[in-house]
Amino acid sequence: MSILQTKNLTKHFGSRTAVNQLSLEISSGQVFGLLGPNGSGKTTTLAMILGVLQPSAGEFSWFGQQPSATSRQKIGAILEQPSFYPYLTAVENLKAVAQIKNCSDDRINIVLETVGLLPRKHDKFQTYSLGMKQRLAIASALLADPEVLILDEPTNGLDPAGIVEIREIIQKIADSGKTIVLASHLLSEVQKVCSHFGILKEGKLLHQGSIQQIEGEKITIEVGADDMTQLEEVLRNIKGVLAINRDGSFYRLEVEHEVSTSYIMQHLQEHHITPTHILRKQGNLEQEFLKILASHA
Template structure:
């Protein structure tokens, strides 16, 4: 299997409004793929079409290198919009109903509840759950049939910081099991922490697709500081592999080439008789790259 999902010219129009315009997308097995873009960029419309909830105006898509079918949809667990369960029923009873609808064994209920951290509250009514717990139960329901693909639409939307961390850790745990995850989000920091690949949508158009690592490769820097900053800067100007030195509030930010490492910098400065007080490797910011992509396509 080459692609988990492939779209070709996928388009959706509502009268004169084009919600999605000629989307060509490929997602490979094992990727955690983020659909990025501001509100109204076409993220949810894309998810709706590939889940056969919204009919495309034109174009096509395929799952698992095959035309979409009832069988292929059974291999996909999805959460779109707000989690919806029977408020007076417990997590277990809600999941039993979902298991019947999905025609999958109810024997996995305890397993998925443990996976999302709800096992201790499994007999409590859904209406007593916090927003974060409701979102975790939705993820549990999507995992119930043990699908190879999980689709999440704004999984951390409206959550407090603790809830965001909990959902992030669950997504990372699911990804480590080998499942492919497709998530739509406008929270760039969260996407950077969980995604391996991403695309940027704006007003229905795809502006960029690639890996997070490649997108941030030209942003990687090394921060260094010493008690004598002027002496430090002068010394670093003579270090081969430092292509750019920028001053921050309390450190120097180095753009490096030829694989210059923090260890090499430390050794070089030690030989110069300089004792450093700060040395950190920075991985770059997806937010900066996102804004750069938008500006380049203005």
């Protein structure tokens, strides 16, 4: 089922076009990553589909219908830095959020458990680390049990441990069946948590596709050794090696998906060959991202 559709969505700020005729579709259950460098229009796009900004042109729909108060109730979002009362506890802040959203506060413990803050629920917000503040913001977005969660740069400014925590929370929320739309410039994180992605550059949608397509691309293994002639003879007799091409000081092998570097190493050791170089490569989002940007330079 289609959750969100945009058609030629456009936003001008004076003479500058922040979003330029954006048309995309997000389906139920997807974790959709909106990628692009700073200034590419990610936040502006999210602001328009949330009704915070009025589009200059184009249109969008939620759940197959025009935006309405009913559809907005099905959406939880974090568009800016989390803002809570510093002198109140997590529970007290979420009770205030429930009043503002006109929803029940009986899910407070549930959402705090989801984001890993239940043991700290009676601690004041001002004692929280940046990562904990971001997790509380996600809890507040989940309070009304929305069908869709929208996150703008959810790991921005966090240390590696904080990034992992947010990643695991996003994966847990996605596993519960919710649709997630997140904007990010961290390609590796998007590949780890998203099922689909779109790439924006200067307000234009350059590409929309699935992470699975990228990860399903052909795999290559680079192998080098002091005796390249002997190396080639051994490589040609290894099951699962589809093609061998010389590339300077190593061979580039096209292999089946189940072929690993340890599998290649095992065969080389059986023939007393110690590789000087071995590296497995598979399609990844960073390579695809750079390739797409280069093609639209």
